[in-house]
Amino acid sequence: MRRPPKDTEESVKLITRRSLVLGTGMTAFAGVLGLRMRHLQVDQADQFRLLAEENRINIRLLPPARGEIFDRNGLLIAGNEQNYRVVMVRDEVDDPDKVLEDLSNLIPLSPDDIARVKQELAKRSRLVPVTIADRLTWEDLSQVAVNAPALPGITPEFGLSRAYPRLDDYAHVIGYVGPVSDYDLSKIDDKDPLLQIPKFQIGKTGAEAKLERDLRGKAGTKRVEVNAYGRVMRELGRDESTKGSDVQLTVDTRLQNFVQARLAGESAAVVVIDVNNGDLLSIGSAPAFDPNLFVRGISVADYNGLTQNKYRPLANKAVQGAYPPGSTYKMVTALAALEMGVVGPEETVWCGGHTEVAGRRFHCWKRGGHGHMNLRESIKYSCDLYYYELAQRVGVEKMSEMARKLGLGERHDIPMSAVSKGLIPTKAWKRANRGEDWVIGDSLNAAIGQGFVLATPLQLAVMTARIATGRSVKPRLINAIAGEEFPSSAGEPLGISTSALNQARGGMIAVSNERRGTAYSTRIAEDAFRMAGKTGTSQVRNITKAERARGVFRNADLPWERRDHALFVGYAPFDKPKYAVSVVVEHGGGGSTAAAPIARDVILAAQYGGVPPLAAYPESQHGRISTALEELNLRDPADTPPKGTRA
Incomplete structure (x- = not known):
């Protein structure tokens, strides 16, 4: 039985509307997909190319400057001084023994120093920088920087180290800082990743120890691109560290x-x-x-x-x-x-x-x-x-x-x-x-x-x-x-x-x-x-x-x-x-x-x-x-x- 022309005409119109809606939706989806693909393939091409080669992106901690300590009149009694050092990241080097041997020809490294570094490399995460030498002279640091292309995994750095300008005057009041030890880690219920950085300094005695969390500050991070030899090619991003709080004591x-x-x-x-x-x-x-x-x-x-x-100089007789x-x-x-x-x-x-x-x-x-x-x-x-x-x-x-x-x-x-x-x-x-x-x-x-x-x-x-x-x-x-x-x-x-x-x-x-x-x-x-x-x-x-x-x-x-x-x-x-x-x-x-x-x-x-x-x-x-x-x-x-x- 033949459908009336009027019914046929209405069916064609309905199909045409549906096709138009469906076609429009598919076109819009394809457009969005195309824009997203362009963003990923063009705008973020460099980023994803690097991410595809995971070993070429590293996240590194930026240690904060330690808070300073002042007396009641604002005189500095515990501060920070510039420290030139050289670090190694194990994940960026294939043969650390050879790199350390080459480095020892540039800066003073004793057999004991090399043994210590190897021990640290073995027990720390492969991504954690291990300090090889610090308190270097500018000349020594320059030697390392000039030869950096031949030293994979090695990075010269400028850091801060604690300094006590009043020498022994405040030894028992302020105390002193020192590198985090395994003993410290066993006693401190603290998940701060800074404590995993070898030679990171924390308070050991006195106010430095008792006010450690206030003085320490918060770590920052930086993302760096490295080449196949472990050399840093460029910095991709950085979140700065936060300096520790300054402390003023009542002492004169x-x-x-x-x-x-x-x-x-x-x-x-x-x-x-x-x-x-x-x-x-x-x-x-x-x-x-x-x-x-x-x-x-x-x-x-x-x-x-x-x-x-026999006079026990390490004891604080005033309070102990x-x-x-x-x-x-x-x-x-x-x-x-x-x-x-x-x-x-x-x-x-x-x-x-x-x-x-x-x-x-x-x-x-x-x-x-x-x-x-x-x-x-x-x-x-x-x-x-x-x-x-x-x-x-x-x-x-x-x-x-x-x-x-x-x-x-x-x-x-x-x-x-x-x-x-x-x-x-x-x-x-x-x-x-x-x-x-x-x-x-x-x-x-x-x-x-x-x-x-x-x-x-x-x-x-x-x-x-x-x-x-x-x-x-x-x-x-x-x-x-x-x-x-x-x-x-x-x-x-x-x-x-x-x-x-x-x-x-x-x-x-x-x-x-x-x-x-x-x-x-x-x-x-x-x-x-x-x-x-x-x-x-x-x-x-x-x-x-x-x-x-x-x-x-x-x-x-x-x-x-x-x-x-x-x-x-x-x-x-x-x-x-x-x-x-x-x-x-x-x-x-x-x-x-x-x-x-x-x-x-x-x-x-x-x-x-x-x-x-x-x-x-x-x-x-x-x-x-x-x-x-x-x-x-x-x-x-x-x-x-x-x-x-x-x-």
Whole structure:
């Protein structure tokens, strides 16, 4: 049956429309496909040709510049210097042995150096650059660059290396950096690819280690084209690295240098703290060392010289060293007794040179005794028997409670290595750690800072600052990171009565400013800068009954390691405190002769902002002091590049 013409005409129109739509869609698709093929084959031809030969594109990490460290005045104390080095990428060379042999004809490479490089190449990723030599001269680097076409896989580079322009002044505060070791990788839970780069430097000790993540920065990357011989032909793209954050500390370079110079020849530590905000102005430990030696690769001879030195230059005595505080602890015992109300300021205790307690004889340092002593006089003359009596009234728990209130027995939160907690003993502590019960003799020893009691110079400075202000001063070492200032605080009130604090302060003022005070010979002559202080001497050996009978050996007659430690704590000005200082001289003998003179010079330098004038000293001492100050090996802070410049 034939379809009507009208139906046929409509069918043809429908087919034509469908064909047109389909044809248009196919044409559009073909056009898009054609444009995409043109983009891939013409616009990105070079890129995909290289990608097709995968071995010709490398992605390399760009190490960031390490953040710099400045003192409170913006002086550079840890910076970066230009470092010329040569690296090898194992993936770009067929015969590394031949390349290393050829390279050794151009720059100094010992058999040990070559062996080290081969070991690094074997254990690192084939794409990670391995440093063959660094700290090259410009001439050596030029030799490598000129011969680069004949050295596949070898690239001369310009990098940065850490430098410490103040040499040994800040060795124990800042610490030092060194190459990442396998030991470091085993201890660090850090997936940062930078740590896989051989010889990449990270903080090893001190603030460098504690602030590592802030100082390190973030890696960048670059994509490079290499030819069949492993030579870099061109750079295809780059994402720059991000420099680590700059850090500003609270320390003062001029004062720090004065402290280190003043400690020359001693095994000692000094801490200076601003009592009003806790800023640590100086943290000195002697002897010190040049941290640049570790950055550049310390020699065996130099390292042995440091580790075999009996004065232990690698130890930071200011925060790691825990010492019996000796008589500097007597203010703790006095304040505990005053707060408990078991002694009055005018009540006296008889000192006849020794006392019997629980069948044991306890001696005062003054063999003939001091006679009747009240609290102020007991501090001024440092009478031991007065504190033996207080110990029996107060007990160890209350003494220890007061010690902790004053900052002892606490690991203060500052970015330095191995900060010690010290030891403030209790009955429970002895039972748990010694398996013995506490006895009354332990309390008597603790009352004068002996026995089990241990404190660091940092803790003693904090204790002194809290006595001077009556507030919970907390030590602060970081002033700012990346320009963001860290808060400082005068601290909350300690909760110790003003009356009790004034009694302790009065005794300390008498120590340094009244005749027969144990530190009167190291008094300050200028009224506006006068110091309040307390001497201390802590025994490191037992004095036998036989030795007491024939006469106790003088420290000068003993081997160095058997002499007493010398201590001093103080603050100034005593009527309006600004600074507190603590000094410990290992095996220095007496606190009044070894530690107090150092403390006086240091606290004067803090107040004057430099070398103290002779007018600050008693006139009778001007000749000796003048000579001593002139002999100090001081550095001019102007020798340090200011903030914003390179070392």
